[in-house]
Each structure stands twice: as C-alpha cells, then as structure tokens.
Amino acid sequence: MSTAKLLDPYLGKVITAFEGGIVTRVINHPHDTSRVFAYEVTFHLRHPRVAAVAAQKPPLHFHPYQEEYIEVLEGRLAVEVEGVEHVLSPGDSEFKLQPWCNHRLYSPVTDVTEVKGYDDGWDGEKTVFLLSGQDTDEMFRLDTVFFENWYAYQDLVVVKGQKIDLVQVMSMFDAGGSYLSLPTWIPFSRTVARGLGIVVGRWVGGVLGYQPFFKKWTTDWDLACRKMEMSIFHRHFADREGIGEHGA
Known part of the structure; x- marks a missing residue:
C-alpha cells in the first residue's frame, strides 16, 4: 500500500548540478498524481562540465522497490536496460523501468537516425525529459531528498575534483x-x-x-x-x- 499523497515541500524547486549543466525542476506529474516524485530534467549537452564527462556512462544500478518512468520531451536520451541500449525521442511512449532491472541513463552516442530510421532534427544542444517514480511504503526510497543530496555529491566529484x-x-x-x-x-x-x-x-x-x-x-x-x-x-x-x- 502506498503512502498518502501529501503536499510536496519541494514542488517548484529547481536543483542545479554541474554548474548549471544539469537542471532539475520539481513538478506535479502531468498524467499521474500518485507518483512519489516527478522532475523535468534538462541536460545542457554542450555545457563544459557535461561535455567533459559525456564519454563516461554512469554506474549501472537497480531499484528493488519502485518502478521508474522516463518520457523524453526534447532531444534524445539513452536508457540502457540489462545491457541493451534504448534511444528515446519525443513522441515515444513513456518508458517504464521495472524494479530490480539493471539500468542507467545517459546522452546517447548512437546515431538516432540509425536506430529509428529517420532524422528527428535534433541539434544536440540539450535533452529534456520527465523522470518520475512509483510511490512505496519502504523506509528508504527514490525521492527528492535522495536526488538533492546525490546531485550535490556528484558536484563535489565532478566540479571540485574530490575523489x-x-x-x-x-x-x-x-x-x-x-x-x-x-x-x-x-x-x-x-x-x-x-x-x-x-x-x-x-x-x-x-x-x-x-x-x-x-x-x-x-x-x-x-x-x-x-x-x-x-x-x-x-x-x-x-x-x-x-x-x-x-x-x-
């Protein structure tokens, strides 16, 4: 049974990382208000901090307790699931990540024309997507408290050079x-x-x-x-x- 939906104190907050290279805005999900979090995430792909780590994929990981959902609004996004890369573009249906699946998100290096068979006109400047998650009663879960701290820690490593x-x-x-x-x-x-x-x-x-x-x-x-x-x-x-x- 999921927790009762409460007023989100983070609603409307903008969280920035990589000196503005990644911008996350906390929103109400446009289609499903039961989601425990919903973000509009923008990757500015030519920002120096983002470009510097573009060739490095984030670590594979999984979430045992929650489904995670991705919907691309602009540009394209790669979602690797169990070793298979899926390149998402606007117009694709919402992509669901099931609990326990090994996955990661990143800007694709694959030519989307090859994958989809057509040119979507994307100029490579930025990718904008909705990221949201299923509610759960679990003690520790994906939510904005986690993402806020995780982005800040990544800044220590990427921007300030901490090991x-x-x-x-x-x-x-x-x-x-x-x-x-x-x-x-x-x-x-x-x-x-x-x-x-x-x-x-x-x-x-x-x-x-x-x-x-x-x-x-x-x-x-x-x-x-x-x-x-x-x-x-x-x-x-x-x-x-x-x-x-x-x-x-």
Missing part, C-alpha cells in the same frame, strides 16, 4: 532505495548487490560516520531526519540543528 568514495556512494544509494549492479554472471547478483549495499552502505557506513543526507544540501531537513531516525545506524545523524555533520 569519489565508494562507501559514501553506497550509503546514499541505499538511502535512495538503489543499489550498484554487480556482473550478471555472479549467482544471485541482485540479491548479493542489495545485501552489500545494506551491509556496507548502511551498517558499516553508519558505524564509520557516513551519513546519507546532509543538512547543507537538503531543503527539507526535517524529512531527512525522520528518514534517518528509522534506521538504528543513522539515528545519530538526525540532528535537526545540523551540529557535527560528518563525511562529504
């Missing part, structure tokens, strides 16, 4: 109901990956001082604290005054 910390990533991902994919040849790879995410990201990470959310990055800090208070490994981070923040 990526895998435990910090796993801590944030676990709190966002997400887990880094393992090679599919590993038996029960998804179950193992989820277990590692919980053990390393939540249990070990919590003991070592890795927190999933940070007051300096979070608009609704009270909500972040309520989420962390639901885990014995994160309760000590739920400081509503923000004193003694650890990690990133």
Whole structure:
C-alpha cells in the first residue's frame, strides 16, 4: 500500500548540478498524481562540465522497490536496460523501468537516425525529459531528498575534483532505495548487490560516520531526519540543528 499523497515541500524547486549543466525542476506529474516524485530534467549537452564527462556512462544500478518512468520531451536520451541500449525521442511512449532491472541513463552516442530510421532534427544542444517514480511504503526510497543530496555529491566529484568514495556512494544509494549492479554472471547478483549495499552502505557506513543526507544540501531537513531516525545506524545523524555533520 502506498503512502498518502501529501503536499510536496519541494514542488517548484529547481536543483542545479554541474554548474548549471544539469537542471532539475520539481513538478506535479502531468498524467499521474500518485507518483512519489516527478522532475523535468534538462541536460545542457554542450555545457563544459557535461561535455567533459559525456564519454563516461554512469554506474549501472537497480531499484528493488519502485518502478521508474522516463518520457523524453526534447532531444534524445539513452536508457540502457540489462545491457541493451534504448534511444528515446519525443513522441515515444513513456518508458517504464521495472524494479530490480539493471539500468542507467545517459546522452546517447548512437546515431538516432540509425536506430529509428529517420532524422528527428535534433541539434544536440540539450535533452529534456520527465523522470518520475512509483510511490512505496519502504523506509528508504527514490525521492527528492535522495536526488538533492546525490546531485550535490556528484558536484563535489565532478566540479571540485574530490575523489569519489565508494562507501559514501553506497550509503546514499541505499538511502535512495538503489543499489550498484554487480556482473550478471555472479549467482544471485541482485540479491548479493542489495545485501552489500545494506551491509556496507548502511551498517558499516553508519558505524564509520557516513551519513546519507546532509543538512547543507537538503531543503527539507526535517524529512531527512525522520528518514534517518528509522534506521538504528543513522539515528545519530538526525540532528535537526545540523551540529557535527560528518563525511562529504
């Protein structure tokens, strides 16, 4: 059973990353108000910060608890699912990512004319798409608290040059109901990956001082604290005054 729909304190907020290269606007989903989050995301593909990492695909990951939905409004977007690349353009139907599927999103390097058999006139300047997710009663899930903190952490790595910390990533991902994919040849790879995410990201990470959310990055800090208070490994981070923040 999904949670009751409450007024979203993030509605209308604009979250920027990569010095404006990625802009995310929090909206009400135009077709389904039951979605736990809905964003209009713009990738400015020729922005220096975005162009610098264009050849690097984000990590494969999966969400055990929620369906995720993608609808391209402008340009095109690649969605890799279980090793197969799907190139989406305006006019395509909403693309659904099922729970547990290994996937990632990125700007495609594939020529869309080859894939679709026609030229859609896209100039490569930007891609705009709707990203939304299914509601769930799970303690940790994809929502704006997660995305706000994840974008901010990526900025530390991409813009400020901080070395990526895998435990910090796993801590944030676990709190966002997400887990880094393992090679599919590993038996029960998804179950193992989820277990590692919980053990390393939540249990070990919590003991070592890795927190999933940070007051300096979070608009609704009270909500972040309520989420962390639901885990014995994160309760000590739920400081509503923000004193003694650890990690990133």
